[in-house]
Amino acid sequence: MGEYVLNIAHMYPDLLNLYGDRGNVLALLRRAQGRGIEVNVRAYSIGDSISEKDVDLVFIGGGQDSEQNIMKDDLIKEKGPIIKQMIEDGVVFLCVCGGYQMLGKYYETYDNKRIQCLGALDYYTKGAQVRFIQDTIYEYDGILKDGKPLTVIGFENHSGRTILGDGVQPLFKVVKGAGNNGQDGFEGATYKNVFCTYSHGSFLPKNPKITDMLLEKALSRKYGESFKLLPLDSEFETIAAKEALKYVQKST
Ligand code: GLN
16 A cells, blocks of 8 residues: 555446546546555445545536436435535535536526435525536636636536525636626635536646645645645646637637
8 A cells, every 4th residue: 555545436427427527537546646646436326335434535527417316315315414524524525517516505407397405515506598518717716826816727518507605615717608607707616625616527637736736635634734745747738728728718
């Protein structure tokens, strides 16, 4: 066993995995292994029990309304109390789109069918007929580069409009895209070490600084505040981000 071990819980990968959301888990794996960290990725789906002691970082991807409907009971009734406890204890979470919506209070689909959600975080989502589908650009002031907020590249595809309550903070400021609801100029939500975004699939592969932030938070929580990630080459991620940015800017 290596000196440092990171245990990633991939929640409902058989149901919530739109637009290659699994790529986010691969990015975490690659950038941790690149520093000699041992990584275990374990899938947890309906009927699997989860225990906080086995988990350092949780990933929940996006899904269609129908898939959200299938996993909601397991999430709320079976895993819910443990997930809520993990959130309060500061376990690191990355939740994308449908996974983001499922941690809130409820998601009402565009045809008014209410999907009850976990209610761990203070927001709700209401669907609309017109989906938000586009490449996106955000600013993140949790990481500064030359004193300026980090530019983050994403891709969104959702019917849901999410309205945040006072108990959470927006994650990003929208530069291009619809974000949470197409109205207030914000994207995603954060609370303690939970990071929620509408950005799918190649989100972490294009944003290595966010990947590293999540890894460092998870590992310093486990091994102490003095834990620091070793430097790691980001050549391909940087090229991917630059190309994506060029592409997004061209399409405006
Ligand atoms: N079904 C949800 C919506 O349409 C989530 C979609 C997703 O995860 N891409 O808003």
